[in-house]
Amino acid sequence: MTHSHEVSAWLPDTSCFSPDELKSDLVSKEGEVLLYYCYCDLEDSQWICAWQTTVCQHLHLTGNIGVATEGINETVGGSKLTTRLYVEAMLSCPLFKDYLCKEDFKTSRGGAHCFPELCIGVFEEIMPMEISPNKISYKKTGIHLSPGEFHKEVEKFLSQQDQKQSDTILLECRNSFESKISL
Structure with missing residues (x-):
């Protein structure tokens, strides 16, 4: 997709909704916050x-969106209707x-009123880890483990700690902000 594509492409059809329906959370404060990230080229x-x-x-959404050559990271707020329409557009x-499915989008109580404005920018990385994507890439990953498999691997790692031999590396994947506040 290049400059030849109009930015109005893939806009959700809102013609069957009144402006009041689209802005409903601004009055009632009963909207939601939508969070997701997607690694893709x-x-x-x-x-x-x-x-x-x-x-x-x-869609009258407000929030923060970070875009990079490695993907997108977004937290926006709006009415439940407009966040649903946004997910459909994505x-x-x-x-x-x-790259995305409905389950990738996390929601919580809130709405457009939770963010003072819409801030969108281009960044070097979508999850701030303070390491250039040229050095570490989402494309070079280890094997994916189910929660059960992960638990077994952690138990195996802990049992081998006494023997001082293990080919397992436990990699923390929190971003720098989450690490600083111990999330």
Whole structure:
């Protein structure tokens, strides 16, 4: 996807909703906050920013969006209707539809009123770890473990600690902010 694509592409159809329905959380404060991130190759981060700005303004969403060549990280607030429409727009966009599913989007109570404005920017990395994506890439990962498999591997690692031999590395994947506040 390049500059030849209009930023209005893949806008959700809101024609069957009144402006009041789209802005309902601004009055009632009964909306939600939507959080997700997606690692994928994005060649044109500026276009993604322009498209996200158009989509979010169209849906009256506020929040923070970070875009990088390695993907997108987003926390936005709006009405339950507009966050649902936003998820549908992301899932229908050719850039993301092969990488995202509904379960990737986390919600919590809140809404557009939780954020003073919409802030969208291009960054070097979508999860601040203070290590260049040129040195560590989401493309070079280890094997994925289910929760049960992970638990077994941790037990195995702990049992081998006495013997001082293990080929297991437990890698902490919190970002620098989460590490500082011990989340």
